[in-house]
Amino acid sequence: MATDTRARIMDRSLELFARQGVAGTTVVEIEEAAGLSPGSGSFYRHFTNKEAVLAAVVEREVARAAAERETRIGTPERLEVTYRRTFDELVRLQPLIEIVAREGRQRPGLLEPLQRILAEGGARAESTLLAERMERGEVAEEDAEALAAIAMLALVGHHLAENFFGAPIGADRERFVETLARMVRGHAF
Amino acid sequence: MATDTRARIMDRSLELFARQGVAGTTVVEIEEAAGLSPGSGSFYRHFTNKEAVLAAVVEREVARAAAERETRIGTPERLEVTYRRTFDELVRLQPLIEIVAREGRQRPGLLEPLQRILAEGGARAESTLLAERMERGEVAEEDAEALAAIAMLALVGHHLAENFFGAPIGADRERFVETLARMVRGHAF
DNA sequence: GTCTATAGCGCGATAGAC
DNA sequence: GTCTATCGCGCTATAGAC
Known part of the structure; x- marks a missing residue:
């Protein structure tokens, strides 16, 4: 020690x-x-003070999350698998999310790295996946970016609600994932 | 004064x-x-102290939001209209959301009313709307509840991201609304 | 109902021995 | 690198005059 x-x-x-x-x-x-x-x-x-730990801890967690994200990009997989993995990532990010959600407004410097992770990493990885699926005809969509954003933000919303209120809203995780994947594929149910 | x-x-x-x-x-x-x-x-x-103002202010805002919600239920309208209105409601709820997000964990009593508003009000209103649309054949879906939850949580996710980071993620509001409505209707694009 | 004044104290931060 | 001890600030909350 x-x-x-x-x-x-x-x-x-x-x-x-x-x-x-x-x-x-x-x-x-x-x-x-x-x-x-x-x-x-x-x-x-x-x-030197409390602020210094805060900065150090956020930097460390962001770096860790970015590293995990790197290893994943470019691996094609079923939408359902991606969505479940996204939920797991969000769970691991949860302490960081909670801190940045609370303190971000007074400390804009904390916001930017998390935004990069969620936006660039998340949305771009999603729309890459969608593009692949579009080539193979599994997904038909003129606006893959919006579709990817909706899927990712729905996952984020579900995660936040579940984590925040202690219980999921509307549908449990698995039903959520399966229905979302069907929506993204454009199946008419 | x-x-x-x-x-x-x-x-x-x-x-x-x-x-x-x-x-x-x-x-x-x-x-x-x-x-x-x-x-x-x-x-x-x-x-009597700071906590008392907090309780009073949250109670007042929750009551106001619940009243607004009441006037809306049961009015059938296009999905796009509902989604835009939901965005507007979230904007008005924003101060309350921010406070409860920060302080809810230490004060579980604050969480419950907001959860009721978002879950009961939101999801149920949505799934009512969807049911109507299903009868008219505009929406085909065996699981209207999950579909409604996905739509609502996507809207919440988009709102939070936009409000939190100062800029929308992936798609602006209008593109988001239109793409989401198409997804919910099950159109194959 | 609003003011001045102040009590009381928890907290961040430092000094200095070991 | 860790401890004991303490300073001093800023905050909540109260007392009492107007």
Whole structure:
């Protein structure tokens, strides 16, 4: 427990920030959660202040998410598989999403990386997949970009609602995925 | 400026809470924004503490939104019209959404009314509309509930992304609405 | 109903020994 | 790198005059 104290502080801060917000989390709580003596300023040996941990933790999570995303692009698969995987990614991104959702407005610098991940990564990967499917005639659509955006944002909306309210709205995950895939393929049901 | 000071405090608190969060807003700021002498405890003549304003303001906004929703149910209209109207409703709900998104996790009591509005109101109104359309053969779908949920959550996702990042993702509002309506109708493009 | 003034205190941050 | 101890600010909330 020497220099990885820094990593431990970041791990626990991620959890605390996601659960309680940055303003709602005290340095003392972070010290306590990271196994440091609460009330001591030991925290400040590793970060100049609370904002610095926030920046470090967001940067780390964004980098991790971007790396995961890279390994996936270009692998053709069924729409249903892609959609289920997107749900899983969103679950892993959840602490980051919660933090950025809370703190993004006061700190615009936090917004941009997440937007890149969701927009570029998400939508572009989706529309690439759609383009492939269009060539093969599985999907007919003049406006693949809008279609891809609708699919991705529907997944995001479902994830947020489920995560936020503790229960899914309208349909559970599997029914959601299957119906969405049918819609995207343009089948008339 | 006599007894409506209470209403003014609520109006300004709604804005401040949405922009800065509850913890990030001081009573002094509220007093200042409401035209009271900052630093005086005049705020406390109207509310026992910050939590009380929060509860009052959320209750008021939820009631307003529910009332608006009531007037709309049962009016048949084109899907595109419904979707555009839903966007407008979400814009009006935005301050409330932002507050509940931030503070809901610490205050589960705030979540429930908004969930009712989004889930019951939204999804049920949608699936009613869809049922009508199915009778008339405009929509063919065995699972109207899932279809309605997808449409509503796509709209919510688009709204959140646009509002959150300052720019729409993938497609602007009108293209989004038109493509979504075509998807819901099951047209093969 | 609004003001001035201030009590009380939790929190972020620092100093200095080990 | 971690501890004990503490400073000082800014915030919530109250007391009391007008």
